[in-house]
Every structure is written in structure tokens, then in C-alpha cells.
Amino acid sequence: NAGVTQTPKFQVLKTGQSMTLQCAQDMNHEYMSWYRQDPGMGLRLIHYSVGAGITDQGEVPNGYNVSRSTTEDFPLRLLSAAPSQTSVYFCASSPGDRDQETQYFGPGTRLLVL
Amino acid sequence: DAKTTQPPSMDCAEGRAANLPCNHSTISGNEYVYWYRQIHSQGPQYIIHGLKNNETNEMASLIITEDRKSSTLILPHATLRDTAVYYCIVDRFQGAQKLVFGQGTRLTINP
Numbered sequence: 001n002a003g004v005t006q007t008p009k010f011q012v013l014k015t016g017q018s019m020t021l022q023c024a025q026d027m028n029h030e031y032m033s034w035y036r037q038d039p040g041m042g043l044r045l046i047h048y049s050v051g052a053g054i055t056d057q058g059e060v061p062n063g064y065n066v067s068r069s070t071t072e073d074f075p076l077r078l079l080s081a082a083p084s085q086t087s088v089y090f091c092a093s094s095p096g097d098r099d100q101e102t103q104y105f106g107p108g109t110r111l112l113v114l
Numbered sequence: 115d116a117k118t119t120q121p122p123s124m125d126c127a128e129g130r131a132a133n134l135p136c137n138h139s140t141i142s143g144n145e146y147v148y149w150y151r152q153i154h155s156q157g158p159q160y161i162i163h164g165l166k167n168n169e170t171n172e173m174a175s176l177i178i179t180e181d182r183k184s185s186t187l188i189l190p191h192a193t194l195r196d197t198a199v200y201y202c203i204v205d206r207f208q209g210a211q212k213l214v215f216g217q218g219t220r221l222t223i224n225p
Contacts, residue, residue: 004157033212035215040217041217042201042215042217042218043158043215044215045212045213048212059214088155090157102163103150103158103213104160105157105159106157107157108155108156108157
């Protein structure tokens with residue numbers, strides 16, 4: 001299993017540009033999440049999904065859209081990038097099973113918005 | 115969700131046991147204690163979790179006080195590769211998809 005994969009690893013955007021951060025998992029996990037981590041800070045939840053076709057907002061959802069058309073993929077879209085969205089973005093997945101209560105994280109995407 | 119308090123940094127000698135404390139005095143009866151760590155700039159890594167009883171796995175041990183208001187993560191024989199930021203998180207079961215990460219404890223293992 002590849003686990004949780006994220007692309008791209010690095011991205012530079014200009015203010016106002018849009019882009020999609022890709023996240024995929026091959027563990028057949030029901031739950032997937034997107035977090036952002038600013039320098040020296042903990043992770044903050046952006047959006048999450050409890051299954052295909054179901055998404056909900058986390059702590060900091062403004063400026064981001066998500067969709068979950070398949071179990072495997074959970075892309076994060078930046079509609080109009082702003083410098084405040086400069087951050088490291090982590091995708092995570094979990095089985096959603098009480099007996100397998102752990103979240104698996106991807107390697108992250110480092111985004112710089114100029 | 116209950117909040118947690120952790121020391122911002124700790125040091126430990128290589129080969130010794132690293133004991134990381136966490137206070138969660140407002141924890142509810144249905145909330146679990148989770149520990150994750152983040153090595154350098156990698157994605158966080160799950161370590162262990164528990165509800166009431168002490169837990170042990172191949173990575174660490176989790177000791178939860180009887181009143182559940184605090185816990186300690188124990189790395190029995192710390193190595194240089196255990197240098198990381200350790201996060202203590204309290205959350206009720208919800209598929210673990212909505213974890214709230216604080217600033218954690220930066221653990222440095224010294225040779």
C-alpha cells in the first residue's frame with residue numbers, strides 16, 4: 001500500500017490564482033480530512049469527509065472547497081489564493097472504526113502564495 | 115472538546131526513558147486521549163491512544179491517571195530518531211477525523 005499520497009509536494013502561486021491539491025489513499029478508508037499547518041503552530045482542520053459524497057467544514061474552511069466523489073480521492077481546491085493561505089497542507093485518512101482509531105497522514109504539500 | 119496543556123519543550127538523554135506529561139482536567143467520560151508526533155516537517159504519526167486503562171504498544175506506553183485528568187506518554191528507550199513534536203489530543207470517538215492539534219511538546223533527544 002502507498003498509504004496517503006499528496007501532490008504536488010511544492011507549489012508557488014500568485015495572489016488570485018486557483019489550484020487543486022490532490023490527495024489519494026489506497027487503504028479503503030471512509031474518513032478523510034484536510035489540515036493546514038502554519039509555521040510553529042499545530043494543525044488546523046479545514047474540511048473533512050465521512051464517506052463518498054459527504055463533506056463538512058472544519059475549523060478554518062473559508063477560501064477552500066472540497067468534494068468526495070470516490071472513496072480514494074479527496075481534492076482540496078483553493079478558489080482564489082491569498083498570501084494568508086501560505087502554509088503546509090496535510091491530508092489524512094482513517095478507517096472510522098472504533099477498533100482502528102488512528103489517522104494516517106500524507107507527506108504534505110508546501111504552498112507559497114505571493 | 116476538552117483542551118490539553120503540555121510543556122513547550124523537553125530534553126532527554128539517548129537510551130533513557132522519555133516521559134511526556136499532558137494535563138486534560140476537563141476531559142469528559144467519553145473522550146479518548148490520543149498521542150501523535152511530528153518529526154521535522156513530515157506528516158503527523160499516530161503513537162497510541164486510550165480511554166481509561168493504561169495502554170502499551172511497540173512504540174510507547176500511555177499512563178492515564180485514575181481521575182483521567184492527566185496522562186503521561188512514555189518512550190521507554192529514547193533514540194535520536196524520537197526527536198519530534200509530540201501532541202496530546204483529547205477527543206470523543208468520531209472516526210478520529212476531527213482532531214484538534216495544539217502546539218505540543220518539542221522533545222529533543224540528546225546523544
